[in-house]
Amino acid sequence: MREAERVHGAEEPILVPDGVSLGYCRVSSSDQSLEGQRRLLFEAGCYEVYADVGKSGATMKRPELEACLRALQPGNTLVVWKLDRLGRSVRGLVELLHQLQERDVQFRSLTEGIDTTTTQGMMMFTIVASVAEMERNLIVERTRAGLAATSGRGGRPPRLQEHDIEEARRLRYSEKWKLDSIAAKLKVSRSTIVRAVRSDGDSGVGYGGSKKPSHPQELPGGQSAQKTAGRGAGQSR
Template sequence: FSMIIGYARVSTDDQRLDLQLAALKEAGCKNIFQDHGATGSHMDRPGLENVLRALKPGDTLVVWRLDRLGRSLTDLVRFIEELGERGCEFRSLNEAIDTSTSGGRLIFHIMAAFAEFERNLISERTRAGLIAARQRGRRLGRPPIALSDCDLSEARRALVERRERLGEIAARYRVSPSTLRRRLSAEGQERREPSQRPRNGAGRA
């Protein structure tokens, strides 16, 4: 036979579950799982995991209010969809959501549409931010690691005198081998340029 299972949660240990428990029992819940001091920002909670283990096809999960289950609309929709895939129903007492009724399913579909809108909005804002950053000439990704003249001199000695591998040296300075090779090449060019300039009187007829 089908069961009505309740779930109650409070965010801090000093909060009480009395109001939630009373409402869930009045709604016919014989088995109520609880989470004390558990944030609603994620769905990984011991009590909620026990709920999923206890639910069987045909059962109904009841919460006092939607935010007792979770704060993220996307997470809520995903969780309720998972219940539906397992053949379970969902009820939220304060919001009067009941997926076993046509009206409750309509409200859930509206929630799902809002969750999809929220995901698309976040994605569009992220893309717009990246485009704007590129247009401003901002470099994206990790900031480059600055190599001092001392670092380059030590890296050159390690490469030439101690015969260390370029990749090992680059890893020590947290740069890519190509970046280190490029910096060493540029430094070597700067060191050669002064000696290539003509000395006083040199080159005169």
């Protein structure tokens, strides 16, 4: 039996026998009851249960949790009713579980079925760790993308480079290629080609300026606006 460390602000820790389980439970407000969690933890074989009352999962200062963690010794097991009783951040949970492993302390969560003393429990722990790793990577990627967009020095590169835009305009105006054919050659969408060839102001009225188009405006299906207008005028007569 080892004597646990004393934590300032918490009750004096108990003497913890070798190989026992210690439970931890928490409620966010003082008007909530701990009895349900306590009962389940004692039924799971906990030697003692630590409890924080009126402490949010996002709050780092939880004296009873700190006392419980310091009382745990190699060979002991920390048991909780549910993972979110320890905290709301997956990353924080995984870091805590890694710390317990380094101290040779096992972990059980009754609701999620995580039990690091079993092969299945270790598999669940690995899954949670993988999710946390993915969460960290996504946060890093979003942060970098946000900084790049704010600074104006990066972000997602354009679909067409400058030489591609020049080639698209040459094919359109000099070679008289259809928009769909240019899009297929450069392996982009038709709308991307439309934006590329119009970005210099050579557009119809209402897009990029008031100049009239120097060529028939192509409609879906390869038809031109002039031909369509001519047929419409003939039919109106």
